[in-house]
Every structure is written in C-alpha cells, then in structure tokens.
Amino acid sequence: MSSIEDGTTPYTIQSTTTPSNNSTKVSYGTVLLSVYSVVLLTGTISLSLMIHILKSNSTSITSIAVLNLIFAHFLFLFTVPFRIYYYASGDWNLGFWWCKVVSAMIHIHMYMSFVFYVIILITRLLTFYHKSEVINSFQRHTVVLSIVVWIVVFISVCSIQTFYGVDQNNQMNEKICFNFGRNIDSNSTVFNYIVSTVIIVGATILTALQANVLRVLYKKYDQGCTSQQEFSAQLKSLFFALIMVVCFIPYHVFRLYYLQHINELESFNEMFLSLTTFNCLDMLTFLGRRTCYGCFPGKTA
Numbered sequence: 001m002s003s004i005e006d007g008t009t010p011y012t013i014q015s016t017t018t019p020s021n022n023s024t025k026v027s028y029g030t031v032l033l034s035v036y037s038v039v040l041l042t043g044t045i046s047l048s049l050m051i052h053i054l055k056s057n058s059t060s061i062t063s064i065a066v067l068n069l070i071f072a073h074f075l076f077l078f079t080v081p082f083r084i085y086y087y088a089s090g091d092w093n094l095g096f097w098w099c100k101v102v103s104a105m106i107h108i109h110m111y112m113s114f115v116f117y118v119i120i121l122i123t124r125l126l127t128f129y130h131k132s133e134v135i136n137s138f139q140r141h142t143v144v145l146s147i148v149v150w151i152v153v154f155i156s157v158c159s160i161q162t163f164y165g166v167d168q169n170n171q172m173n174e175k176i177c178f179n180f181g182r183n184i185d186s187n188s189t190v191f192n193y194i195v196s197t198v199i200i201v202g203a204t205i206l207t208a209l210q211a212n213v214l215r216v217l218y219k220k221y222d223q224g225c226t227s228q229q230e231f232s233a234q235l236k237s238l239f240f241a242l243i244m245v246v247c248f249i250p251y252h253v254f255r256l257y258y259l260q261h262i263n264e265l266e267s268f269n270e271m272f273l274s275l276t277t278f279n280c281l282d283m284l285t286f287l288g289r290r291t292c293y294g295c296f297p298g299k300t301a
Contacts, residue, residue: 028267033087035274040080043280047073050283061123064142065116068150072116073280076109080277083178092177099177104157110276112153114199114248117240121206124237128213128230178270189259196252203249207241214238239285247279 047070079102086092092099184192217231251272258265258272 028271029087029090032270032274033084036080036083036087036277039274039277039280040077040084043073043077043080043277046281046283047077050286061142062120064146065119065123068146069113069116069282071150072109072112073283076105076277077280079105086177091175093175100180103178103180106273106277108153108157110248110251110279111195112149113279113282114203114244115149117244118202118206120240121210121237124234125206125209125213128234179266184259184262192259193256196255199244199252200249203241203244207238207245210234210238210241236285240282243279243282247276251276 050070082094082098082102085094213234214231217228217234221228221231254272255269258269262269
C-alpha cells in the first residue's frame with residue numbers, strides 16, 4: 001500500500017506493495033514543477049497576445065467579463081514563479097504569510113474564472129434567446145459590479161488568511177508550503193461539498209445548453225455556419241464551457257472523495273488542483289485567423 005512520506009522533498013510517495021514497486025518513488029514536486037512551468041509560459045503568451053489585440057472600448061457584459069478574466073489570470077500567473085521556486089528547491093523560505101497568499105491565489109483564480117465563465121455563457125445564451133432587455137438592465141452596472149466582486153473577494157481572503165493555516169496545536173513548519181488540508185474542519189467540509197457540487201452541475205448544464213445552441217445554429221445555417229458571426233460567437237462560448245469541463249470538473253469530482261480522505265490524498269489533491277490552472281489558455285479561443293493577421297501585419301489573407 002502506498003504511503004505519504006514526510007521527508008524534505010514535498011509530495012513524495014513510495015510504493016511497497018510488490019517487490020517490483022518496492023523502490024519506486026514518484027516525486028510530485030517534479031511533476032508540479034513541470035505543470036506550473038508550462039502554465040507560466042503558455043499563460044503569459046496567451047495573455048500577451050490577448051492584450052495586444054484588445055483594442056475595443058466596449059462596455060458590454062461579455063467584454064467586462066473577459067477583462068476580469070485577464071486580470072484574474074494575471075494575478076495568478078504573478079504567483080506561479082513562487083510555486084516553481086518551491087517545487088524546484090524543496091523548501092519554502094519566503095515566510096508563512098506569503099505561503100498562504102500564494103496558496104489562496106490558485107483557489108481565487110479558479111473560482112473567479114468560473115464566475116466569469118458563467119457570466120459570459122449566460123450572456124451569450126440570453127442573446128441567442130433574444131432576451132436583450134435582461135442584458136441591458138445589467139449592462140449599465142457591469143463595471144461597478146466587477147469592482148464590488150473583487151473587493152468582496154479580497155476582503156474575504158484577507159479575513160481567511162488571518163485565521164487559516166495553523167493547525168489545532170498552533171504548530172507549523174515554515175519550510176513546507178501548500179499543505180493546509182488538515183485545517184479543513186467539519187463546517188468547511190460541508191461548504192466545500194456545496195461549492196464542488198455547484199461547479200460540477202453548473203458546468204455540465206451550461207455546456208449542454210451551449211452545445212444545443214450550436215446544434216440549432218448549425219441546422220439553421222448548414223454549411224454556411226462558419227461564415228456567420230453569431231455562430232462564431234457561440235462557438236467561442238462553447239470553448240469556454242469545455243474549458244470548465246476539462247479543467248474544473250475532474251478536480252471537483254476528485255475533491256468530493258478527497259474531503260473524506262484528506263490525510264491520505266493531500267498530494268493527489270495538489271496534482272488535480274494544478275490541472276485547473278490550464279484554463280489560463282482560455283484567451284487562445286479569441287485567436288482566429290483575423291487575429292493572427294492583426295498580430296503579424298506582414299501576413300496577408
């Protein structure tokens with residue numbers, strides 16, 4: 001049976017079930033180092049290209065949501081080098097408070113991304129079903145609502161950071177970071193169950209609805225659908241929905257089980273959590289042929 005080791009190298013598991021696996025060691029630190037390095041590189045390229053082509057001053061709900069997504073990605077990518085440093089060195093030497101900040105940011109990034117994905121998808125669905133009056137009633141307040149959401153998030157995080165991260169015996173090892181599973185109490189467990197269920201169900205329903213929209217548009221325009229602006233906009237929304245399915249649902253399905261076996265599965269939780277960060281590539285959905293011509297003026301259609 002596999003057992004988690006408490007050595008200086010983070011996230012190391014040793015298998016002793018059979019003689020062939022007796023000396024097998026898998027360093028999760030190495031895997032996480034690779035994942036976050038790829039995310040940092042590709043995520044930075046994705047954001048750079050998006051910022052380069054983002055010249056519209058539109059204050060539509062979708063545009064504001066995309067801007068908020070960019071901001072969320074930027075804040076998270078700023079903390080990724082600290083994760084890379086930790087998994088490369090095996091020790092955390094940047095202080096316990098900063099460890100909690102970096103640890104919290106990956107969760108903030110995931111949940112804020114989910115919120116803005118939902119806003120984008122619902123907006124596109126309302127547009128498709130000709131509910132523009134509902135959209136117009138909220139559009140005047142999108143900027144203010146965005147500011148309020150971020151203020152509430154940061155106040156909540158600061159409050160949580162004050163009390164979260166020290167175990168019941170007030171003991172902590174400042175050389176080890178991202179190891180806060182033991183601090184999840186019964187009340188937090190219930191809250192985590194609710195959040196994970198909402199994300200799984202919400203992402204599944206929105207993906208199904210968005211796929212149905214594409215089906216209807218395809219039947220309407222048939223072979224000429226790819227030349228229709230409406231179809232292209234809804235197709236991008238489907239990509240956002242699929243990002244939620246691929247990046248978020250596996251983690252939250254695993255988390256429902258993890259919450260019952262925290263001590264045994266904390267390393268695996270970090271693995272699944274790292275996969276959620278690939279949603280930083282969502283901006284690539286905006287990079288169509290016209291975008292490439294805009295980024296590389298030397299090319300011609």
